[in-house]
């Protein structure tokens with residue numbers, strides 16, 4: 703294997719087996735905040751035990767190792783074709799070694815060739831930057847939580863949601879309500895206000911690359927993020943929908959331009975098994991440092 707393939711294999715292993723520190727801290731704080739002895743507190747304890755077990759045994763945190771989504775920031779002139787080939791080989795190897803379960807099927811026949819590699823799998827997103835570093839971030843996004851993602855077109859008459867931040871708030875909270883008991887909460891929302899339908903969903907997923915403890919530099923969006931988490935956690939939905947104080951661990955909201963004729967709010971829901979890691983590569987393609 704090349705040094706790049708080895709680095710990407712290790713990135714996949716660690717992403718599948720180890721929850722990032724910021725997410726683990728948020729889960730521990732949420733567990734401590736639940737009423738002791740309640741079903742919610744027990745659910746949070748079981749989640750924590752699963753996390754510890756997976757890390758110690760270097761095995762997947764959840765049996766659904768999810769869609770494999772790479773986000774690569776690279777300088778002008780970087781060989782994206784070689785990276786894509788290395789990423790596909792690393793996914794094949796990771797599947798052979800059991801870091802990834804055999805989760806990817808042909809959409810027409812349902813056939814699973816057992817490699818997790820095929821059209822669109824893994825998904826690769828490249829962005830050029832002026833800086834010389836190559837940063838590779840990886841999300842493993844489970845199917846259950848992906849199913850409760852939602853896209854709203856405002857105005858939304860039934861919800862009384864107009865084309866403003868108050869309307870965005872209404873539809874985001876509606877998505878949380880619709881997801882209750884599904885999607886393996888406590889959840890984390892990635893939200894995009896604006897864009898077209900495709901870029902809206904795409905940008906909402908990119909919000910999940912942010913650290914849970916960061917703050918939005920846009921004051922209105924920062925306020926909306928805090929408000930959504932507080933309001934959702936007062937709904938009583940709780941971990942796995944069992945009731946309790948932790949419905950969301952976080953909400954990350956971005957905005958991109960839209961057409962005057964459209965106003966989409968796109969919401970990606972991440973489950974508690976929030977698998978996200980990243981690395982900066984050295985010149986040889988090896989791991990220079992971890993990003994989370």
Ligand code: SF4
Nearest residue numbers: 764844846847886973
């Ligand atoms: S939604 Fe998340 S925790 Fe639930 S089964 Fe899928 S990957 Fe696992």
